Amino acid sequence: MKIISSYGVELRKQNIPIRQTLEIYRSAVRYLVKVYESVWEELAKIENSKKRFNAAEHLVHTTKRNPARFDFDFCFPKMPSYFRRAAVQHALGSVSSYQTRLEHWKAEGQKKGKPYLESKQYAMPVFYHDVMYRKNTEEKDAAFLKLYDGRDWKWFAVRMKHTDMEYLRKHWSGEKASAPILEKKHHKYFLRFTYTEEVSLNKTPVKEQTICSVDLGINTDAVCTIMRPDGTILGRKFINFPSDKDRMYRVLGRIRRFQREHGSRQVQGRWAYAKRLNTELGKKIAREIVFYASENRADVIVFEYLEMKGKLSGKKKQKLQMWRKRDIQKRCGQQAHRKGIRISRICAWNTSRLAFDGSGKIDRDIQDHRLCTFQNGKRYNCDLSASYNIGARYFIREILKPLPATERSLLEAKVPAVKRRTSCVYADLRDLISEMELRKAA
Structure with a gap:
């Protein structure tokens, strides 16, 4: 890959x-x-x-x-x-x-607006090696670029940021980079180097896999559970960055008050700062998830397939808008693939609404939204219960999918709950494994 x-x-x-x-x-x-x-x-x-x-x-x-x-x-x-x-x-x-x-x-019958050809082309040039870009052999943090000075094309010495060059030397030394592309962000110019590497993802059979099931939340950033195919829980971790979120929410509060008093015309800079804080938070969460999965030698990281469409409303509207669930999953996928870890997604319906022990729907606490009460009176962390259900749904799907139709129907007859994937919980996985062991022993 x-x-x-x-x-x-x-x-x-x-x-x-x-x-x-x-x-x-x-x-x-x-x-x-x-x-x-x-x-x-x-x-x-x-x-x-x-x-x-x-x-x-x-x-x-x-x-x-x-x-x-x-x-x-x-x-x-x-x-x-x-x-x-x-x-x-x-x-x-x-x-x-x-x-x-x-x-x-x-x-289409000319129903929508007619497309137009953009007259202003915001193209960025590529500096090809040796002819447009050369390394400076005398200085580590410098290079030569062929630029136009208004009269002619000449070679100019360019100095680059030391910390950026140290990162490239530390992580990409010996690797061949593609021709750098000029970029402009926040009134600064960058040279973007691209590297291509070949990695092989693990091919561990489902019966021998160890997974890291992740429940991304708003109150708690992420809850990770290390799980085996028989339902054995090997580890749990709560990933949370309260100080980073507190800083971002204070910035959002200032933006809200500023817009209420002055309108939304002069608030672009404040929104840009809030988005940068949010992006950095997403990077930290993704890095912690992949580190925990690799530390426990997980073969697969399992997420929910989160698709939020339509207009958001309610008290948590702003929190939901700043919830970088897709960005976190994308970053986790990029970092995990470099370590040979696969990424999988399951249906998100009822993972947080149903208790992992099979007792039915849960009742969330009004004061502390992280905690919930099961139908049997048990108190538990809602996000941790959801992470159990996420891992269980992955194993139920991967175990039943390759089986012949007759064997699958017999197992579904013994454990009817696994037929409907949107209501599967952790207890259903344990029942399915027990039934498979009984059939193997017989």
């Missing part, structure tokens, strides 16, 4: 013509977009992508054997060939996407 990872290295503030380079590159892309839009009928006839790219480049670039039809070389003299080809590729993609959307719009 191929895993692609990237990291952005910040460029230190220097007197280098980054803006001029970015401006001329985007001007070239805008010029090419207009050209290819005017001759798209001619280019659309070429089905092969490489031949289409070559034909598009021949339209604007003059060689000994090919006189160009358009004066691109005159408007952008001495532009490096790699920059020109990157601009051609970006312009072709933009025009092709626009033409496809236009065809769909016509096929």
Whole structure:
């Protein structure tokens, strides 16, 4: 399995013509977009992508054997060939996407708004190795970039942030990086390096697996349970970052009061700060989940399939909007795959509503939402009960799926609760394992 990872290295503030380079590159892309839009009928006839790219480049670039039809070389003299080809590729993609959307719009009967071709192209250039980007052998935290100073293309020494370069040397030393892409975030420029690595995910049979079932919550960030196929619980962990959440909720309170007094026009900076805090919180939660799973040698990390659609309402509306459940699962998947751990998801219906011991629906406490009361009077942590049910549903599905239809129907007749996957709980897994052991002994 191929895993692609990237990291952005910040460029230190220097007197280098980054803006001029970015401006001329985007001007070239805008010029090419207009050209290819005017001759798209001619280019659309070429089905092969490489031949289409070559034909598009021949339209604007003059060689000994090919006189160009358009004066691109005159408007952008001495532009490096790699920059020109990157601009051609970006312009072709933009025009092709626009033409496809236009065809769909016509096929649908012109019901929705007509698509348009974006005139402002916010393309970012790629600095290819040796011809546009070179390492500085004398300084560790420096490199050379070929930039446009307003008159000509020249090599400029660029210094990069020391901590970013230390991270690359620590985690990616010896690995080959792709050509860096220029990025701009928060008025700062970055070079994003991409690394590709081959990893092999574990192929442990279900009967020998150890899983880490995770219940993502709002009050408690995550509850992890290490479980075996027979229902044995090997470990439990509550992951919570109260100080980080308290800081974020205080920022959200300030935003709410500011909007009430001044409106929502001048609050973008405050929202950006709150989102950065929330993103950092998601990174911490994902890192702790994967670390706990790898520490206990889990083969699979099991999540709920959380899909929240429609308009949110109620007191916890703002908390739900800032709940980064998809981002946490995505980050966990990326980090877990690098360690050879698989990711699986199960249906989220009733995992928190039903007690893990099979006693039925639970009653949540009004004062402390983390605790609940079972129908038999037992007091328990609601999120921990849900994590038991998540792990049990995974094993029930994986155990029953490969069985023949006759054997599966016999087991479902003995344990009817496993037929309906949306109401399976931890107690049903124990009953299913007991029934399978009885049938094996007989």
